[in-house]
Amino acid sequence: MTSLPSAVSRARVQPVQKGSVTDAITLLNDGRVLYVAGWDSSPGAEIYDPSTNSFTPSDPTPYPLYDGTAKLLGNGLVLIAGGRNLGWWIQSQAAIWDPLTGLITQIADMTTQRARHTATTLKNGEILITGGVSGYLGDPYVNSSAELYTPTYVPITIDIKPGGYPNTFNQNAHGVIPVAILGSSTLNVQDVNIATLWLQGLSVKVAGKSGNYLPHCEDVNADGYQDLVVQFQDSDDWIVSGDGSATLTGKLLNGTEIRGEDAIQIVP
16 A cells, blocks of 8 residues: 655645636646636636646626536647536526637627536547536436537648658657648738647647757658648657547638648557
């Protein structure tokens, strides 16, 4: 039997500004935590920053999120869905929270009312929303349906390990993974916001203490268009046995979301 330590280090955390129940709490890519208030007359969101051990208010949500979900998307945004209002009526509303601006934007409703449901991220970046209850929470009925949320994006072409094929990976490998975003007549790679890029959960590698990104442009496929080559920091668990492709997500400088996919092969 493993013995417990005789002393545990504890630190007092600043209280949230909107005390409520059954809130949605989401870990963000930069280590901060999004806290979406649940049952409250003035619904809203707050950000917990572990570096300052404090909460700061963010944009108000369009409706109270009691028994709803808040799910991190592959592009760093957060999908807020469902829940119930102060009158116990279950909602079908949904919204997107942007960590760069702190703003929440309402989007199209779900296909049905849902509270106490689940939201699961699939490998292709879609969110599978299932089950829960619908109607009036005082007399709800079980919802056995499911639906998919597909982030809107502009498709791009990428080349993992440019110049090589097949793109083989070892699950226990370490180092960096080069990925080329291929330019074209419709994509100027200078318009790519490098800070928003993710390769299936992997972040862009930065240079030492400076924190600068190390991309470069070249025409990797000799088609006359400049391509953007970016290095991603490898990790043990970014791929699993059976994966046949990897997905890159991100944004252009104007906020347009982009997504590209390339085949990979896992080897012993």
